[in-house]
Amino acid sequence: xxxxxxxxxxxxxxxxxxxxxxxxxxxxxxxxxxxxxxxxxxxxxxxxxxxxxxxxxxxxxxxxxxxxxxxxxxxxxxxxxxxxxxxxxxxxxxxxxxxxxxxxxxxxxxxxxxxxxxxxxxxxxxxxxxxxxxxxxxxxxxxxxxxxxxxxxxxxxxxxxxxxxxxxxxxxxxxxxxxxxxxxxxxxxxxxxxxxxxxxxxxxxxxxxxxxxxxxxxxxxxxxxxxxxxxxxxxxx
Numbered sequence: 001x002x003x004x005x006x007x008x009x010x011x012x013x014x015x016x017x018x019x020x021x022x023x024x025x026x027x028x029x030x031x032x033x034x035x036x037x038x039x040x041x042x043x044x045x046x047x048x049x050x051x052x053x054x055x056x057x058x059x060x061x062x063x064x065x066x067x068x069x070x071x072x073x074x075x076x077x078x079x080x081x082x083x084x085x086x087x088x089x090x091x092x093x094x095x096x097x098x099x100x101x102x103x104x105x106x107x108x109x110x111x112x113x114x115x116x117x118x119x120x121x122x123x124x125x126x127x128x129x130x131x132x133x134x135x136x137x138x139x140x141x142x143x144x145x146x147x148x149x150x151x152x153x154x155x156x157x158x159x160x161x162x163x164x165x166x167x168x169x170x171x172x173x174x175x176x177x178x179x180x181x182x183x184x185x186x187x188x189x190x191x192x193x194x195x196x197x198x199x200x201x202x203x204x205x206x207x208x209x210x211x212x213x214x215x216x217x218x219x220x221x222x223x224x225x226x227x228x229x230x231x232x233x234x235x236x237x
Contacts, residue, residue, distance in 0.1 A: 084114075086114065096118070113132060113136065120142045122144040124145070132150055137155055141160070142161065145166070148168040157175055167186055167188075173192070178198040178199060181200070181201045192220075
């Protein structure tokens with residue numbers, strides 16, 4: 001059973017009358033703090049809820065408890081940087097060659113596509129056009145790989161290496177490229193809407209005809225590693 005203890009001042013509820021079944025006439029006579037029970041109880045046990053009739057108090061208390069319960073149960077909500085344990089699937093790296101076709105645009109999947117620490121250096125055929133929606137790519141290597149036309153919506157690529165990677169005509173929306181090495185990567189006609197590049201290395205990146213929103217562009221242009229040609233192609237001021 002979940003319970004929530006909330007300390008209340010006597011002044012805040014001065015003069016409130018309690019139900020007769022509680023055995024006290026006012027809130028001042030109750031020991032503070034007291035508990036409000038929000039969850040259901042087991043069969044055969046029905047505790048008396050003295051303050052259940054204070055609807056506004058119960059609603060606030062149970063709302064707080066609900067938010068706490070959801071946050072505690074979901075590591076992703078509690079911290080955007082907390083990732084699931086590394087997959088123990090023997091062929092997890094090879095799954096990139098098949099991809100993930102469930103819910104491409106929103107990064108919904110039946111099970112995580114865990115590519116962390118995998119090495120796809122100079123992979124020229126098996127990644128092209130694949131869907132890697134919501135893939136976990138931290139610390140993986142894609143140097144020199146052909147990733148043209150891939151769909152990487154909501155991928156997490158923090159610390160990954162994409163040196164010289166070909167992303168032509170790819171959809172890379174809402175990808176986290178924080179601290180990634182993208183030196184010499186090609187983003188021609190690539191969708192980068194909503195993607196972030198905090199502390200990423202962007203030397204000699206080809207941004208010709210890149211598709212990106214105005215706000216995202218302003219953030220991207222603050223990266224000092226982009227060379228003059230890249231800034232011109234992006235339209236940085």
